Amino acid sequence: MLARALRTHVVSLARLFGSARATPGVTGRVYATPAGATAGARSTPGPGTRATLESGAGVGARATPEPGAGTEATPVLGAGVQPSRRGAESRDAQMECEPECRVLSIQSHVVRGYVGNKSAAFPLQVLGFEVDTINSVQFSNHTAGIHDCIKDGTVGYAHWRGQVLKSDELKELYQGLRLNDITRYDYVLTGYTADKSFLEQLVGIVKDLKKQNPKVIYVCDPVLGDKWNGEGSMYVPEELLPVYRDQVVPLADIITPNQFEAELLTGRTLNTEKEALEVMEVLHAMGPHTVLITSSDFIPSCENDLLVVLGSRITCKPDGTNSKEKIRLEIPKLDAVFVGTGDLFAAMLLAWIHHHPDNFKLACEKAVSAMSHVLKRTLSCAQAQAGGGKPRVAELEIRMVQSKRDIENPKVLIQATTL
Numbered sequence: 001m002l003a004r005a006l007r008t009h010v011v012s013l014a015r016l017f018g019s020a021r022a023t024p025g026v027t028g029r030v031y032a033t034p035a036g037a038t039a040g041a042r043s044t045p046g047p048g049t050r051a052t053l054e055s056g057a058g059v060g061a062r063a064t065p066e067p068g069a070g071t072e073a074t075p076v077l078g079a080g081v082q083p084s085r086r087g088a089e090s091r092d093a094q095m096e097c098e099p100e101c102r103v104l105s106i107q108s109h110v111v112r113g114y115v116g117n118k119s120a121a122f123p124l125q126v127l128g129f130e131v132d133t134i135n136s137v138q139f140s141n142h143t144a145g146i147h148d149c150i151k152d153g154t155v156g157y158a159h160w161r162g163q164v165l166k167s168d169e170l171k172e173l174y175q176g177l178r179l180n181d182i183t184r185y186d187y188v189l190t191g192y193t194a195d196k197s198f199l200e201q202l203v204g205i206v207k208d209l210k211k212q213n214p215k216v217i218y219v220c221d222p223v224l225g226d227k228w229n230g231e232g233s234m235y236v237p238e239e240l241l242p243v244y245r246d247q248v249v250p251l252a253d254i255i256t257p258n259q260f261e262a263e264l265l266t267g268r269t270l271n272t273e274k275e276a277l278e279v280m281e282v283l284h285a286m287g288p289h290t291v292l293i294t295s296s297d298f299i300p301s302c303e304n305d306l307l308v309v310l311g312s313r314i315t316c317k318p319d320g321t322n323s324k325e326k327i328r329l330e331i332p333k334l335d336a337v338f339v340g341t342g343d344l345f346a347a348m349l350l351a352w353i354h355h356h357p358d359n360f361k362l363a364c365e366k367a368v369s370a371m372s373h374v375l376k377r378t379l380s381c382a383q384a385q386a387g388g389g390k391p392r393v394a395e396l397e398i399r400m401v402q403s404k405r406d407i408e409n410p411k412v413l414i415q416a417t418t419l
Helices: 083-095 117-126 167-179 196-212 240-251 259-266 273-286 341-355 360-386 401-408
Strands: 010-012 049-054 062-065 074-076 102-110 130-139 162-164 187-190 217-220 225-228 231-234 290-293 306-316 322-332 337-339
Touching: 102 117, 102 196, 102 341, 117 130, 117 341, 117 401, 130 167, 167 196, 187 196, 187 341, 196 240, 217 240, 217 341, 225 259, 231 259, 240 259, 240 273, 259 273, 273 290, 273 306, 273 322, 306 360, 322 360, 341 360, 360 401
Parallel strands: 049 074, 102 130, 102 187, 187 217
Antiparallel strands: 010 337, 049 062, 130 162, 225 231, 290 306, 306 322
């Protein structure tokens, strides 16, 4: 996710899902919209009165007589709760009684902006997960367009500073967790890595976690490269490819490669949707039960304002046989370049598959729709900041906190088609 040492997840919103992670000069893959209104509250305090505030459309505060002077505001949530919040509040109440669900996320980190762990941790926490992060790199900001202009001419940040975590430092951090017996995880999430020894060390960690808890689910975004104008290029050392292909993918339960990465991992070329579905079968045979190809460039010319995401999941039925589900989602392109969206998408996919374990189609619809809300809002805010001009990279940083409600309870904007 950053400058060649950190693949920049630049989502050329014409490549929305095409490169939605964060690393050196990479592109992102997704989008957003404003959330619901906020309820006001009124109170008419007077001597011997306590104002009890109720949230809700048109519901004000009621005054409850009480001895003594002064007023005290007591928030109360009741029937007045806005419809757009009911799902999230219901889930909040459920989470109070649910057992802890913990994720170990090993990705990049930036001080300013959202890529890697900065993109993944917040939405996972909002959706009820405990998130432990290890930062593969720690940079001041993302490095998209540092030395030149991004694909569409948008100028990136002029400078960056930071550190890269070494494989022995990763090992030391994990040993600290191991010695304290705090390595029980439900999920592992990984993204950009630029060093072969670091990636091999990561493989060892995932194996150890699966040994401790055979039910742990490993979600892998195999950050290797992307296509620009039909030409593919890697933005990590080529020596990482055999490690991903022979060691990482066989360990993974869920993978989210883009079209170029799927081609690299399988040694096949994708020119049609039929070929993409065949490649997904090859990836299944390598190990993962769930595969999403998060961008494609074989869309018919009449639909060149759309990006296509293909998903496939194999489920073991009670009788021991397998069932297979394949879906297609068409995503409207946005005319902008974002960074860190791939990291956000992988996190959202993990969360919604967890919350809807028996409804793969709905989980994907919610993950993609949440991304759409986030990116639409981000673009709208960036355009407002730019005052009619072209937004700068700094203005296109994801509006994560502002999109909290859409992350918690996304309105499904994009329906999946079952293939």
